[in-house]
Amino acid sequence: MARRFNRNAKKQKFRFYNKKERNKYNMQQRTAHAKKHVINLSKRRLSNQEYILLAKGLKFIPTPSSKNAKMSILKDYNEFARKLRCRYMFSQEKTDLHPFRSNTGYKPASTCHTLDYITEVTRQLNTQHYCQLDSFNMAELKIQVIEYIKSLYDQGIIDKISFKFLTNGQKLRDARLGRIYILPKIHRLETETFKQIQHDGLNELNIIPPGRPIISQCGSVTELGNGKVSVSLDSEKGMYIRLNRALSLTVKYYPIVTEHLDDYSSKDATVLNIHHVIADKIQCFEVKNSVVVNLDQIGQTQLKDAKVSKASTTDATGMSVEYTSTQGVILIPDSKYKVHIAIATVKIGPSVAIKAGKSVRFHVVTAVNYTQAVDLKSKAPEHLQRSVDQLLESVMKIDYASLREEHIKVWRDIWKSEFGISNSKAAGSLNGDKINTTIYYVLSNIQAPLHELSTTVEEKSKIQKTLHYPDRCYGGHTLLFYSETLWSEIKDEEDIADVTSTWMITLEKKGCNIIVRAGAEGVLQAILLSLGGLRNDRPYYACDAGCIDAPIALSKEVVQFPVKRTEPLTSILYITADKQHMEELKHTIHVKEIKEAPAHEHHVIALHKHGHHFGGLPTIFWASLAFLIIIFHLFLFKLIYNEYCQGQDRYGRTRYSV
Numbered sequence: 001m002a003r004r005f006n007r008n009a010k011k012q013k014f015r016f017y018n019k020k021e022r023n024k025y026n027m028q029q030r031t032a033h034a035k036k037h038v039i040n041l042s043k044r045r046l047s048n049q050e051y052i053l054l055a056k057g058l059k060f061i062p063t064p065s066s067k068n069a070k071m072s073i074l075k076d077y078n079e080f081a082r083k084l085r086c087r088y089m090f091s092q093e094k095t096d097l098h099p100f101r102s103n104t105g106y107k108p109a110s111t112c113h114t115l116d117y118i119t120e121v122t123r124q125l126n127t128q129h130y131c132q133l134d135s136f137n138m139a140e141l142k143i144q145v146i147e148y149i150k151s152l153y154d155q156g157i158i159d160k161i162s163f164k165f166l167t168n169g170q171k172l173r174d175a176r177l178g179r180i181y182i183l184p185k186i187h188r189l190e191t192e193t194f195k196q197i198q199h200d201g202l203n204e205l206n207i208i209p210p211g212r213p214i215i216s217q218c219g220s221v222t223e224l225g226n227g228k229v230s231v232s233l234d235s236e237k238g239m240y241i242r243l244n245r246a247l248s249l250t251v252k253y254y255p256i257v258t259e260h261l262d263d264y265s266s267k268d269a270t271v272l273n274i275h276h277v278i279a280d281k282i283q284c285f286e287v288k289n290s291v292v293v294n295l296d297q298i299g300q301t302q303l304k305d306a307k308v309s310k311a312s313t314t315d316a317t318g319m320s321v322e323y324t325s326t327q328g329v330i331l332i333p334d335s336k337y338k339v340h341i342a343i344a345t346v347k348i349g350p351s352v353a354i355k356a357g358k359s360v361r362f363h364v365v366t367a368v369n370y371t372q373a374v375d376l377k378s379k380a381p382e383h384l385q386r387s388v389d390q391l392l393e394s395v396m397k398i399d400y401a402s403l404r405e406e407h408i409k410v411w412r413d414i415w416k417s418e419f420g421i422s423n424s425k426a427a428g429s430l431n432g433d434k435i436n437t438t439i440y441y442v443l444s445n446i447q448a449p450l451h452e453l454s455t456t457v458e459e460k461s462k463i464q465k466t467l468h469y470p471d472r473c474y475g476g477h478t479l480l481f482y483s484e485t486l487w488s489e490i491k492d493e494e495d496i497a498d499v500t501s502t503w504m505i506t507l508e509k510k511g512c513n514i515i516v517r518a519g520a521e522g523v524l525q526a527i528l529l530s531l532g533g534l535r536n537d538r539p540y541y542a543c544d545a546g547c548i549d550a551p552i553a554l555s556k557e558v559v560q561f562p563v564k565r566t567e568p569l570t571s572i573l574y575i576t577a578d579k580q581h582m583e584e585l586k587h588t589i590h591v592k593e594i595k596e597a598p599a600h601e602h603h604v605i606a607l608h609k610h611g612h613h614f615g616g617l618p619t620i621f622w623a624s625l626a627f628l629i630i631i632f633h634l635f636l637f638k639l640i641y642n643e644y645c646q647g648q649d650r651y652g653r654t655r656y657s658v
Helices: 003-036 048-054 069-089 116-124 138-154 160-167 191-200 383-396 400-414 433-442 457-470 495-512 520-531 579-585 602-610 619-644
Strands: 223-225 231-234 239-243 246-251 266-273 278-285 291-295 304-314 318-329 337-346 353-354 366-370 541-545 564-567 573-576 593-596
Touching: 003 048, 138 160, 231 495, 239 366, 246 495, 278 400, 318 383, 318 520, 337 383, 366 383, 433 495, 433 520, 457 520, 495 520, 541 579, 573 579
Parallel strands: none
Antiparallel strands: 223 231, 231 239, 239 246, 266 278, 291 353, 304 318, 318 337, 337 366, 541 573, 564 593
């Protein structure tokens, strides 16, 4: 047996040796053949397998071996057949989760079906923002777009590079009709909740833009204005219309609805959102049963030669609404001129009964139109009262949610620029809330012709050109820290008018008289330029102290310059439009030393950060320290008093007796 086993082992070893030698010989032959067709131009040394793979060509695709394909297919078939038999045999049993697995508790969302989805899309399209077209020609639209772009280039609004990009782009040639879609899930809402969202908007008060604060009860006047008329929620002085540069002419007319309950006290609060320009007044009464609210009559007026008429119209829901129309005269103080004015407002009853747990809503709209200052003998225009009636009727046909959304959209377009500054608690410092509030008050006294329906396309094109090229604005020093009249405290409507007039006169005299005529957008741009004493009529360059570094072009991107100190002292920043002059400037600034400026002293930083020179320690620390010092001095005083002032007999007692 041992001899036969050794003989078989030698045969297997010989066969294995021959197979190994044969594979080695085949690999040498294949490698020699592959090197004839592959030329290695790199510095890397290729292996035999790499030569063989490259010799197969670039179109070679490796495929799996079919040696065990039959076994794999048979194995998959047996597994599939087993699952089918199990499904048939145990079809009557419930397929519960395994007891070791935890139930996830998943419940499908309560979503609406396709008809509700279509209804929601239709509701959004059937508004004033969309109109249905009978036919549409994309080729004709492309021609109109190209012609409009060419007109912008001819007027100098866009440059040659922008013109080529807009007319030769692939997107314009491949343009197609847009498609509208909404979120696929429309959750079912209760009827009361749906009406609430339609009335107030979806989470409108929770939307806060960057850099725009919501000022709530900070002592500011909650005045709303659109450049033609303004009114304050917390004032009983009436409305204000334009006189010269601001809304400063008082109209004894009270459009704000006020309510009161007999024998009940109330508390109210006003909130002004300067980004959306929406003011809310919340008034609370403490009652238990039903409530009868007495509404002050909106049509209270003290106009001279007033004429009051009544009429009715329909609102967005189709209900009949009554309104009153008033026309009168306002005399301009200390002059020989007057203003004709017409006002139309929705009329509501003198009292309203509200049951416990219920609510009543009113949509009160007031339309105002007036003339320029005219002579005292002139008559009122015939179309004045008719214009406010038509305006009121057209506005009442728009639902409240759409009207609010359009109002917010316009003010978002105006508030495209912003200003921010680090907060300081030092006395008399100018912070961001006061700056933004003052800018808002000025803008509320300026009209926005770019967003008015009466402005033609040619006029809007001229306004946009003026905003794109601000000409000589601004030509003066910065107005951020050196003018108390521009940043004075605002307590009432007269202060707003004075600040607005001061700002407009300053901007007009500093070279911004053209850009401020563009409306609210132009005034905002002029104010921002004046805050830094900046100009935007040509490319500008800047360099830090000494101008050792190369000039940096200023643009919309933020650029940081290090604050350096020279010996002797020179300017810390140079800005000019002449790049060559700035490059030569470093040869004319002769200084002994240039180094990084030291940080501010601790008491200066503490003053702006905490409002005092003592640093950031809390008030209770200083109070505790003062209390301990007082207790220590009282204890010391008691020791001294006991030692010298009680008159004890030191020699009355003897320690030893004889």
